[in-house]
Amino acid sequence: RKEVEQDPGPFNVPEGATVAFNCTYSNSASQSFFWYRQDCRKEPKLLMSVYSSGNEDGRFTAQLNRASQYISLLIRDSKLSDSATYLCVVSLGRDDKIIFGKGTRLHILP
Amino acid sequence: DTGVSQNPRHKITKRGQNVTFRCDPISEHNRLYWYRQTLGQGPEFLTYFQNEAQLEKSRLLSDRFSAERPKGSFSTLEIQRTEQGDSAMYLCASSNVGQGAIYEQYFGPGTRLTVT
Numbered sequence: 001r002k003e004v005e006q007d008p009g010p011f012n013v014p015e016g017a018t019v020a021f022n023c024t025y026s027n028s029a030s031q032s033f034f035w036y037r038q039d040c041r042k043e044p045k046l047l048m049s050v051y052s053s054g055n056e057d058g059r060f061t062a063q064l065n066r067a068s069q070y071i072s073l074l075i076r077d078s079k080l081s082d083s084a085t086y087l088c089v090v091s092l093g094r095d096d097k098i099i100f101g102k103g104t105r106l107h108i109l110p
Numbered sequence: 111d112t113g114v115s116q117n118p119r120h121k122i123t124k125r126g127q128n129v130t131f132r133c134d135p136i137s138e139h140n141r142l143y144w145y146r147q148t149l150g151q152g153p154e155f156l157t158y159f160q161n162e163a164q165l166e167k168s169r170l171l172s173d174r175f176s177a178e179r180p181k182g183s184f185s186t187l188e189i190q191r192t193e194q195g196d197s198a199m200y201l202c203a204s205s206n207v208g209q210g211a212i213y214e215q216y217f218g219p220g221t222r223l224t225v226t
Contacts, residue, residue: 008150034214043201043217044153087152097143097166098215100152 003027004090006101014109017078021104023088024070032091033064033071037084038103044087047073075106083108112136114218116202122224123192130188131221135204142185143215144177145201146170153201159185160207192225199223 006023013019025033033050048055050062050071061074071090075082088101115134123129135142140161145153156175157167161182171177174192179185189196199222203215 004152032213043219046214046216049214097155097158099155100145102150102152 003099004088004101006086006088006104008102008104010105010107012107012109013078015078015080018074018076019078019106020072020074021086021088021106022070022072023090023101023104024068025088025090025099026069027090027092028066028069029092030069030090031093032098033062034089034098035060035062035071035073036087036089036100038087039084044100047086078108080108080110082106114202114204114216116200116218116221118221119219120222120224122226125192125194125225127192128188128190129192129223130186131200131202131223132184132186133202133218134184135202136206136216137183139204139206139216140182141205141207141213142179143203143205144185144187145203147199147201147220148197156187189223192223194225197223197225 035047036044037047038044050064054063059076063072085103085105087103089098091098117132143158144156147153156171157177159179174190177187199220201220202218205213205215207213
């Protein structure tokens with residue numbers, strides 16, 4: 001089993017719709033979780049950290065399920081500008097390297 | 111601009127040549143990371159530094175690759191005897207690891223290497 005797995009997509013979603021991605025991780029000792037966004041030929045940019053209680057930032061909601069070892073990202077009222085690759089990131093802890101998933105490609109259709 | 115910077119942004123080299131890339135992290139960040147990313151893949155960890163100490167190297171980092179961070183500020187990544195398989199985007203990131211902090215990494219724009 002890969003350390004971090006994501007559905008590569010692409011997800012083709014009409015503007016205004018709600019879309020959700022899941023990401024599974026293999027190491028139950030993982031402690032830190034993040035979602036990054038990467039535009040074509042650009043560097044990854046931190047979208048949000050994922051906290052145990054779940055967290056929301058505007059149209060974006062992140063959830064962590066430790067029992068099933070997955071994190072999720074929900075995007076509501078999707079915009080054309082949300083089109084990007086979304087990278088799931090997991091770390092064992094603050095002193096450990098982080099592991100990226102391969103990313104999920106999202107295309108928002110007008 | 112106080113973000114992470116990388117130079118050069120693009121590098122085209124012939125197989126067998128040596129190349130060196132530079133990364134300047136966010137100034138107060140004590141940790142610096144190098145990643146490699148190829149098309150359709152997420153970034154793959156290469157190595158990281160805590161201040162000037164290199165704490166971990168990936169198995170991806172063959173003996174042709176070497177990284178330094180001599181004064182705990184900027185870092186260089188050198189690839190000797192480049193091969194076509196080294197063609198990729200080389201990304202640098204920095205973070206600030208403190209007591210009890212959930213660190214977050216901030217990436218530079220990357221150096222795109224093409225080996226012909």
